[in-house]
Amino acid sequence: MKYHSNFYWPRRAGAMLLVAGTLLTGELVGAAAPWATPMQLAQGQTELPAQRSDRALRSVRQAVQRDLAQRLNIPRGQVRIVSIDRQTWPDGCLGLAEPGESCTEAIVQGWRVTARANNRTWIYRSDATGVTVRQESNAPANAQLPAVVRTAVLQAASEQLNVPVNRLRITQAERRTWDGCLGISEPDVMCTMIAIPGWRVVVTSGGQRWVYHTNQDGTQVRLNPAASSIGGTIAPVQILPENLPQPLGRGIVFRSIANGGMLPRQTTTTLYEDGRVVIEQINSGRRSERSYRVSRQQVNRFRQTLQSFDRFDRLDFSQPYGAADYITVMLVSQTA
Structure with missing residues (x-):
């Protein structure tokens, strides 16, 4: 089971959520004919993970x-x-632990x-x-990062972002073990399942944050756009296991759960293997349901699209402090 991200969605939707919404509502729902008459059910609103x-x-x-x-x-x-x-x-x-402390x-x-x-x-x-x-220790966050890796990351960041090296700062570096893609997969690219020791390095400048993955000696440096804050986007954090939704049931391909807005409501959209698309909405304690049907070909095409979402697995793009009128969306699928 793979869980996709939580997204903060203000009036200006982020690119990732916009893609997901377009795929689901445009390709699936928009192409479908109504399959069932809407129903009104009474149900109290529950708190989402x-x-x-x-x-x-x-x-x-x-x-x-x-x-x-x-x-x-x-x-x-x-x-x-x-x-x-x-x-x-x-x-x-x-x-x-402090000396003599029992943990x-x-x-x-x-x-x-x-x-x-x-x-x-x-x-x-x-x-x-x-x-x-x-x-932790007051030592700088990048104290153990080899100089050759530090130089390679800053140089790569400077070239990619068009920012002078002297305006970039490494604020965090930790050892990681990657696969053949350095933990950053791409659509239609197979990653070799070999253990590559390396580093996860966080670079900051002007309030923005970029995350780079490298091998051990810095000869390979790759930007992780999903974990970076680029151009005013939101830097994600990982979702705790206890905050993940229940696994999808048998026969379910995909589910999105949207919650919030000016008039708080919860909308759950579920795609089934047989082509059913069920949209349940809870608004002020009242529940309505609409059903549509899409072709098996569209379901299979949507499955293929989901394969490119694995870089967002279990990431939470939380809303900024003070944000209002936002919608939180959780995307869940059987496979990334």
């Missing part, structure tokens, strides 16, 4: 900002969160957060909800 994920991430960000602001004796608003990435920690101390041995799902304040970068670890927050 995306909403719980939003609150958890907000709590983590606020906990890190609060802790660093207290340490530096500065207003919390002067602490900027650069990135936040899903991690699994080895114990209740988040892998940062629970249970694995903890959480986050690794990069923050900046006073022109410096700090790395934090947290649990899933920000209740436990610990600061």
